[in-house]
Amino acid sequence: MNTINETHHADLKSWVESANIPGTDFPIQNLPFANFRRLQSNESFRLGVAIGDQIVDLAALAQAHLCSGIVQEALLAASHEGLNSLMGLGRPAWSALRLALSEMLRQSYANQQPIAACLIPQARVEYAVAAKIGDYTDFYTSIEHATNVGKLFRPDNPLLPNYKWLPIGYHGRASSVVVSGKNFHRPVGQTSPPGSTSPSLSVCKRLDLELELGIFIGTGNAMGQAISLEDAENHIFGICLLNDWSARDIQVWESQPLGPFLAKSFCTSVSPWVVTLEALAPYRAALPRPVTDPQPLPYLSSEDNNSQGALDIELDILIQTQAMRDASIAPSKLAQSNYRHAYWTAAQLVTQHTVNGCNLQGGDLFGTGTLSGPTADEAGALIEITEGGKKPVILPNGETRTFLEDGDAVTLRGWCQRAGFARIGFGQCTAQVLPARVI
Amino acid sequence: MNTINETHHADLKSWVESANIPGTDFPIQNLPFANFRRLQSNESFRLGVAIGDQIVDLAALAQAHLCSGIVQEALLAASHEGLNSLMGLGRPAWSALRLALSEMLRQSYANQQPIAACLIPQARVEYAVAAKIGDYTDFYTSIEHATNVGKLFRPDNPLLPNYKWLPIGYHGRASSVVVSGKNFHRPVGQTSPPGSTSPSLSVCKRLDLELELGIFIGTGNAMGQAISLEDAENHIFGICLLNDWSARDIQVWESQPLGPFLAKSFCTSVSPWVVTLEALAPYRAALPRPVTDPQPLPYLSSEDNNSQGALDIELDILIQTQAMRDASIAPSKLAQSNYRHAYWTAAQLVTQHTVNGCNLQGGDLFGTGTLSGPTADEAGALIEITEGGKKPVILPNGETRTFLEDGDAVTLRGWCQRAGFARIGFGQCTAQVLPARVI
Numbered sequence: 002m003n004t005i006n007e008t009h010h011a012d013l014k015s016w017v018e019s020a021n022i023p024g025t026d027f028p029i030q031n032l033p034f035a036n037f038r039r040l041q042s043n044e045s046f047r048l049g050v051a052i053g054d055q056i057v058d059l060a061a062l063a064q065a066h067l068c069s070g071i072v073q074e075a076l077l078a079a080s081h082e083g084l085n086s087l088m089g090l091g092r093p094a095w096s097a098l099r100l101a102l103s104e105m106l107r108q109s110y111a112n113q114q115p116i117a118a119c120l121i122p123q124a125r126v127e128y129a130v131a132a133k134i135g136d137y138t139d140f141y142t143s144i145e146h147a148t149n150v151g152k153l154f155r156p157d158n159p160l161l162p163n164y165k166w167l168p169i170g171y172h173g174r175a176s177s178v179v180v181s182g183k184n185f186h187r188p189v190g191q192t193s194p195p196g197s198t199s200p201s202l203s204v205c206k207r208l209d210l211e212l213e214l215g216i217f218i219g220t221g222n223a224m225g226q227a228i229s230l231e232d233a234e235n236h237i238f239g240i241c242l243l244n245d246w247s248a249r250d251i252q253v254w255e256s257q258p259l260g261p262f263l264a265k266s267f268c269t270s271v272s273p274w275v276v277t278l279e280a281l282a283p284y285r286a287a288l289p290r291p292v293t294d295p296q297p298l299p300y301l302s303s304e305d306n307n308s309q310g311a312l313d314i315e316l317d318i319l320i321q322t323q324a325m326r327d328a329s330i331a332p333s334k335l336a337q338s339n340y341r342h343a344y345w346t347a348a349q350l351v352t353q354h355t356v357n358g359c360n361l362q363g364g365d366l367f368g369t370g371t372l373s374g375p376t377a378d379e380a381g382a383l384i385e386i387t388e389g390g391k392k393p394v395i396l397p398n399g400e401t402r403t404f405l406e407d408g409d410a411v412t413l414r415g416w417c418q419r420a421g422f423a424r425i426g427f428g429q430c431t432a433q434v435l436p437a438r439v440i
Numbered sequence: 441m442n443t444i445n446e447t448h449h450a451d452l453k454s455w456v457e458s459a460n461i462p463g464t465d466f467p468i469q470n471l472p473f474a475n476f477r478r479l480q481s482n483e484s485f486r487l488g489v490a491i492g493d494q495i496v497d498l499a500a501l502a503q504a505h506l507c508s509g510i511v512q513e514a515l516l517a518a519s520h521e522g523l524n525s526l527m528g529l530g531r532p533a534w535s536a537l538r539l540a541l542s543e544m545l546r547q548s549y550a551n552q553q554p555i556a557a558c559l560i561p562q563a564r565v566e567y568a569v570a571a572k573i574g575d576y577t578d579f580y581t582s583i584e585h586a587t588n589v590g591k592l593f594r595p596d597n598p599l600l601p602n603y604k605w606l607p608i609g610y611h612g613r614a615s616s617v618v619v620s621g622k623n624f625h626r627p628v629g630q631t632s633p634p635g636s637t638s639p640s641l642s643v644c645k646r647l648d649l650e651l652e653l654g655i656f657i658g659t660g661n662a663m664g665q666a667i668s669l670e671d672a673e674n675h676i677f678g679i680c681l682l683n684d685w686s687a688r689d690i691q692v693w694e695s696q697p698l699g700p701f702l703a704k705s706f707c708t709s710v711s712p713w714v715v716t717l718e719a720l721a722p723y724r725a726a727l728p729r730p731v732t733d734p735q736p737l738p739y740l741s742s743e744d745n746n747s748q749g750a751l752d753i754e755l756d757i758l759i760q761t762q763a764m765r766d767a768s769i770a771p772s773k774l775a776q777s778n779y780r781h782a783y784w785t786a787a788q789l790v791t792q793h794t795v796n797g798c799n800l801q802g803g804d805l806f807g808t809g810t811l812s813g814p815t816a817d818e819a820g821a822l823i824e825i826t827e828g829g830k831k832p833v834i835l836p837n838g839e840t841r842t843f844l845e846d847g848d849a850v851t852l853r854g855w856c857q858r859a860g861f862a863r864i865g866f867g868q869c870t871a872q873v874l875p876a877r878v879i
Contacts, residue, residue: 225874
């Protein structure tokens with residue numbers, strides 16, 4: 002587990018002034034990675050690190066030959082498209098690069114000019130998904146979400162007997178994971194509404210969002226071997242925002258007996274920025290599992306995991322309809338939540354995923370599942386917020402929503418704050434619903 | 441849909457004599473692809489085409505500069521590891537390469553010597569998975585399998601209401617798809633046998649095989665666009681054998697409500713050889729859907745699909761235990777089946793997978809799902825053959841099996857034959873169960 006070190010100190014300031022503005026997502030304590038290139042260029046994508054409103058172009062920094070040893074090796078790996086090469090170097094390299102960047106960006110650093118030459122304003126770049134994703138797995142770690150959704154289908158028995166014993170997950174679709182800013186068409190699919198005598202092909206009428214975090218695996222394991230809970234966090238590179246768009250009417254018809262499929266695979270959005278697990282070290286939290294619940298089996302349990310395996314990441318969901326945009330009404334908050342409520346930790350997901358011998362690879366993505374919290378205003382999906390479409394949300398301009406309409410833009414945000422430490426943020430994950438194709 | 445052309449003529453013979461031996465899987469009418477290199481070499485993997493007991497090394501053939509135009513372009517693409525580059529050239533290139541190889545390998549071909557210089561005996565090579573798989577999706581196309589398995593869980597209601605309306609599928613794990621010949625460790629996982637008060641971590645006790653075919657997608661679609669049923673087969677490259685190893689005790693505990701996960705992701709085996717859809721043109725069959733069943737919705741229905749969308753591929757499953765191997769007893773047949781019984785065609789799977797806008801990519805793999813047939817001896821998994829473990833199979837040496845034991849080797853085979861055409865085969869898909877790791 003990462004410990005707090007000099008890169009986390011709250012009193013660090015950067016010579017990049019925008020990084021010192023209170024409320025910025027990207028102070029010097031954060032240093033998240035993205036896969037980027039200049040807007041409207043034919044440049045190759047490569048890695049950059051956010052500092053204030055700038056990006057440190059790591060390929061340019063590698064070419065400047067200011068660093069040596071493992072740091073220069075990491076910079077050369079970061080010059081490739083996507084995180085995968087850097088991931089392959091392992092945690093010591095990730096950590097050495099973070100420390101070197103922290104030092105070079107501090108106010109006290111002597112040789113700022115050549116670093117400044119590697120900065121590009123974030124306003125002038127475009128992003129791609131942070132890594133080449135081999136496999137994408139979506140989990141179901143919020144017991145509140147599992148209970149809320151379970152109530153809609155099984156009012157007397159919302160939570161299934163396996164829930165408290167193992168992290169439930171399913172394989173997702175990697176090809177349709179796209180970066181924030183890419184809009185998507187409302188899906189089409191087979192549905193069979195209550196009362197219909199036969200299904201029909203139709204445009205999705207119950208389009209939903211799901212507030213999730215994405216966990217990028219940094220290093221994998223050989224097939225047939227498991228990753229122990231103690232070792233699990235060494236395999237995690239970092240965390241991003243993730244919106245698991247869901248077509249509820251398609252889902253309810255297709256998903257027995259094999260689970261969600263086309264109701265999810267039309268689009269999954271992720272934020273461009275990946276906050277490293279090391280950057281998150283100050284925001285650890287204890288697991289919320291009540292003592293009256295069954296304790297996890299030994300392979301899913303450790304003192305460290307119980308006492309500090311969770312992460313205190315504040316989350317919110319904003320919506321802006323086309324009419325709101327037209328009237329210049331700011332996005333409106335649909336819900337807020339926190340990752341610390343999750344019933345299973347990121348480390349437990351890694352261990353569970355590999356207990357059968359399944360091989361993870363650097364660049365694999367885990368979704369946490371919808372991160373609903375314990376109270377009604379912490380529900381992470383419209384199906385929960387509107388109780389299955391029965392209680393519409395009223396927006397600032399008087400519009401109502403049960404599910405998403407064409408033109409709606411949904412934005413997820415995330416940030417960490419704790420007394421004595423800096424506030425760090427995840428940027429945004431946003432996308433707009435485009436009309437369905439004609440059928 | 442591919443039509444029968446000169447490459448399928450039954451009277452074609454090759455100057456590679458082993459291709460003319462009756463019963464060979466690889467006569468000149470087949471010409472399947474594999475990703476190979478010489479045994480114990482550090483060579484790069486590249487594509488080869490089977491002819492009798494030999495492989496045409498397509499990289500060597502490209503270097504011989506005997507071909508030009510689209511054929512030489514296809515050979516250069518085939519010089520890379522895996523089918524993906526060749527797939528990217530599209531169906532006209534695949535077809536031109538097939539015709540050129542057919543011509544160069546015919547008995548009548550004048551300039552045999554430089555082709556002969558590109559042959560390597562199959563006994564001297566090793567294989568890798570035929571393509572870099574982006575996403576793997578497993579379907580459930582056998583109504584007999586769905587009914588047989590459904591009966592174990594829901595005796596009164598074995599087949600769910602959606603089954604006859606749309607092909608059911610779920611996302612699978614791509615990283616653990618391995619080539620025939622790679623053995624795997626029995627998985628470990630959480631199980632909760634009937635009567636237990638709480639689950640435990642244990643070695644899988646109900647390890648099963650599943651007789652499937654794998655369908656390799658050759659060319660994909662843009663996100664947000666669908667592939668029509670009429671166009672679907674243009675996107676399919678070819679078909680291989682696939683064994684979807686399954687841990688039934690892990691599956692029954694983990695899979696509600698999100699479907700199969702770790703019960704499948706420990707290993708999936710595929711044959712090295714991919715038989716192209718073009719090679720399969722003579723073995724078309726009508727769909728088996730009874731007229732009393734609901735007809736598919738228009739997007740899943742066409743005259744071509746109804747009359748010749750199915751494929752007549754004979755399949756069987758062989759088992760050889762460690763004791764049988766020690767006593768030199770040949771592998772024993774567990775079951776036989778045929779792909780023509782599948783309720784949904786390969787084209788329907790492509791169309792259904794993309795109807796929501798999900799983007800396929802060249803190299804994606806579909807599993808057909810367990811291909812059980814209508815009679816009891818056509819069951820494609822031990823859970824069906826032994827009726828959930830209640831009726832053991834008796835092997836030639838007197839051993840019995842309900843589920844797989846350590847040391848058991850399972851082999852799948854497939855072939856096509858039809859009066860007036862050659863017999864073509866898929867080779868084998870085989871692997872052996874190794875003991876679980878110590879827990």
